[in-house]
Amino acid sequence: MKSQFSINEIKGQSIALQFFETYLRKPETIPPLLILHGPDGVGKWSTAERFCFQLLCMEGTGCMNCQSCKLFLIQQHPDYIQFPVDSKIPIGQDEKEPAEFTIRWLIKKRIQYQPHLSKYRIVLFPDASLINQEAETSLLKTLEEPPSHTRFIFIVDDLLKLKQTIISRGITIPFQFLNRSLVKELSDTLQLPSDVYLGGSLHPLNVPNEVLDIMETQIRESIGDSYRMLELELWLKNYKERHPEWEENFDYQELLESFFLLLIHQYYISEIKNKYEILEIIYEHKEIIHRKTPGLEPFLLSNLFSKLSKFD
Numbered sequence: 570m571k572s573q574f575s576i577n578e579i580k581g582q583s584i585a586l587q588f589f590e591t592y593l594r595k596p597e598t599i600p601p602l603l604i605l606h607g608p609d610g611v612g613k614w615s616t617a618e619r620f621c622f623q624l625l626c627m628e629g630t631g632c633m634n635c636q637s638c639k640l641f642l643i644q645q646h647p648d649y650i651q652f653p654v655d656s657k658i659p660i661g662q663d664e665k666e667p668a669e670f671t672i673r674w675l676i677k678k679r680i681q682y683q684p685h686l687s688k689y690r691i692v693l694f695p696d697a698s699l700i701n702q703e704a705e706t707s708l709l710k711t712l713e714e715p716p717s718h719t720r721f722i723f724i725v726d727d728l729l730k731l732k733q734t735i736i737s738r739g740i741t742i743p744f745q746f747l748n749r750s751l752v753k754e755l756s757d758t759l760q761l762p763s764d765v766y767l768g769g770s771l772h773p774l775n776v777p778n779e780v781l782d783i784m785e786t787q788i789r790e791s792i793g794d795s796y797r798m799l800e801l802e803l804w805l806k807n808y809k810e811r812h813p814e815w816e817e818n819f820d821y822q823e824l825l826e827s828f829f830l831l832l833i834h835q836y837y838i839s840e841i842k843n844k845y846e847i848l849e850i851i852y853e854h855k856e857i858i859h860r861k862t863p864g865l866e867p868f869l870l871s872n873l874f875s876k877l878s879k880f881d
Contacts, residue, residue, distance in 0.1 A: 806866075
């Protein structure tokens, strides 16, 4: 039976797939740690899940029929440990009886024992940046000398969010933005939004449409006008404290991410001179903002708008 959960379903990531196809043909060559890095919404998690599914399969093919495949598809596979994606991962305070999904729990209660069903045990961190500093330090020795049956997979949008000592213990596998035609094709197939300012990603913005509309209008009307740019800068900074259109679950970092995507799109479609030089400046600031350094946003925004005003 042909697998309906195949790694071959992943599109637009030919470089990354070369790694995984090789590892599936020769599982004995899989390193203890794989680090999947690149933008959100381009297939990192989907690739990792399909890779784990086929690797754990008792036939090695993702057959859909064996006990391993069936348990994986209902999220009950005993040899597949997936950490949470929406909360910090601590070391675990109680050394003797550490809480579930802490690093001490993983080391003491899970990976030291042989796999129950498959040849391997896989530990997946969907967002490895959530591992706190103490927990990350605790993992170092395990990653250096892991049990022979255990493989770790870290997923992260930016390698800079991981310690160099962690990175040096693994193989980094790059994922890239998808081209526009593929984004459109996948969006139609999966019934996902495909706004042009999302770029080469299928990752939806967690920002109310009303806020996006306000921001898009302000950006469009501000380009080339130094006074309107100043108003936009003040609005963006003040919105952190007062955000009437987005009272519930407000996330300033998500707002800034959306702002940069909209700003890039508006400059890209504009006829303004030196737009590619301007886009390079925006990308530089976007990369720094993306690292989520607390308290640095006002300075970075001031610096950005100061540079943009020189092109008016």
